[in-house]
Amino acid sequence: DTEVTQTPKHLVMGMTNKKSLKCEQHMGHRAMYWYKQKAKKPPELMFVYSYEKLSINESVPSRFSPECPNSSLLNLHLHALQPEDSALYLCASSLQAASGLYNDQFFGPGTRLTVL
Amino acid sequence: DQQVKQNSPSLSVQEGRISILNCDYTNSMFDYFLWYKKYPAEGPTFLISISSIKDKNEDGRFTVFLNKSAKHLSLHIVPSQPGDSAVYFCAAPDSGTYKYIFGTGTRLKVLA
Numbered sequence: 001d002t003e004v005t006q007t008p009k010h011l012v013m014g015m016t017n018k019k020s021l022k023c024e025q026h027m028g029h030r031a032m033y034w035y036k037q038k039a040k041k042p043p044e045l046m047f048v049y050s051y052e053k054l055s056i057n058e059s060v061p062s063r064f065s066p067e068c069p070n071s072s073l074l075n076l077h078l079h080a081l082q083p084e085d086s087a088l089y090l091c092a093s094s095l096q097a098a099s100g101l102y103n104d105q106f107f108g109p110g111t112r113l114t115v116l
Numbered sequence: 117d118q119q120v121k122q123n124s125p126s127l128s129v130q131e132g133r134i135s136i137l138n139c140d141y142t143n144s145m146f147d148y149f150l151w152y153k154k155y156p157a158e159g160p161t162f163l164i165s166i167s168s169i170k171d172k173n174e175d176g177r178f179t180v181f182l183n184k185s186a187k188h189l190s191l192h193i194v195p196s197q198p199g200d201s202a203v204y205f206c207a208a209p210d211s212g213t214y215k216y217i218f219g220t221g222t223r224l225k226v227l228a
Contacts, residue, residue, distance in 0.1 A: 107162070108159050
């Protein structure tokens with residue numbers, strides 16, 4: 001099973017709403033990632049979790065709040081977003097948070113977020 | 117810092133022919149690279165990787181070549197099929213971290 005799942009597939013929210021994106025993998029991976037991708041741009045790293053601890057925060061605004069409840073789950077809590085936050089949000093996982101052999105990152109299908 | 121460049125934003129190839137997608141990087145401290153294929157509104161799909169202990173890695177119709185001295189890698193798809201039409205990203209590790217830097221992507225169109 002090399003699958004990373006994400007829910008919901010699509011999300012429309014107002015600027016005052018609070019919502020959460022969810023990601024799950026059952027590959028035994030201990031590193032999980034959140035990326036943001038705008039149209040015609042490469043994925044941009046937001047957060048990295050390694051062994052359920054936050055390892056990297058790429059200076060992401062506090063209106064995005066990640067959470068890793070256990071080794072299989074990763075959430076991204078959203079609050080008071082702006083229209084420019086509309087994008088495809090991608091979750092990925094790898095065996096460990098390291099580059100090199102056996103640490104290929106596998107991506108989920110993404111959540112298409114629209115902020116009105 | 118690592119920079120990853122894919123200088124061809126788009127490429128059109130006839131079905132059955134070879135597609136060659138190129139990628140250049142700047143920092144060779146960590147020579148391990150990934151290629152992804154991405155369809156619109158979907159997450160990237162991992163295709164193939166290569167490390168510095170090799171200069172070639174093959175998986176079915178996909179072969180990646182690494183030229184360490186030129187800091188260049190290329191993805192060959194042969195024979196190309198219409199279902200290969202997608203955006204292809206290469207990714208390289210950022211220096212000293214386990215963060216991957218993605219290139220800007222090449223949109224491949226395989227014509228039937």
